[in-house]
Amino acid sequence: MPHFILDNGRLPNGDYDVHNRTAGCAFMPHSANQISLDLHSSCESAMAKARQLRPSWHRINGCQWCCLACHAP
Numbered sequence: 794m795p796h797f798i799l800d801n802g803r804l805p806n807g808d809y810d811v812h813n814r815t816a817g818c819a820f821m822p823h824s825a826n827q828i829s830l831d832l833h834s835s836c837e838s839a840m841a842k843a844r845q846l847r848p849s850w851h852r853i854n855g856c857q858w859c860c861l862a863c864h865a866p
Contacts, residue, residue, distance in 0.1 A: 794832040794833065794834055795813050795814070795815040795816065795832065795833065795834075795839075796813075796814045796815050796829070796830075796831065796832050797811055797812065797813055797814060797830040797831070797832075797833050797836065797839035797842075797843075797860075798811070798812050798814050798821075798822075798827040798828060798829055798830055799811050799812075799827070799828040799830055799843045799846070799847070799853070800812060800822040800826055800827065800828075801822075801826050801827070801828050802822055802826045806852075807852045808852045808853070808854040809843075809847070809850050809852060809853050809854070810822075810853075810854055810855070810856045810860075811830065811836065811839050811840055811843050811853065811854070811855050811856060811860055811863065812827075812856045812859050812860065813836065813839075813856070813859040813860055814827075816859045817859075818856055818858055818859035819858060820856060820858055820859075821859075828843075828846065828847075830842045830843055830846075835862075836855050836860040836862050836863035837862075837863060839860075839863075840853060840855060840863050
């Protein structure tokens with residue numbers, strides 16, 4: 794099962810990205826900026842956990858490279 798993380802650094806467009814750490818994304822944030830979302834069978838459940846952990850972060854998105862199924866342009 795893949796391990797997902799949430800980047801606690803906001804992107805220039807205002808998003809906070811969820812990454813699939815198991816996939817080895819080339820755009821993975823520095824380890825100090827990673828919030829573990831634990832193991833999930835899908836990016837959808839990882840996104841739900843991210844929203845639960847950070848409800849005030851209204852722009853949580855899936856990384857366009859490693860979580861494309863959860864990426865909203």
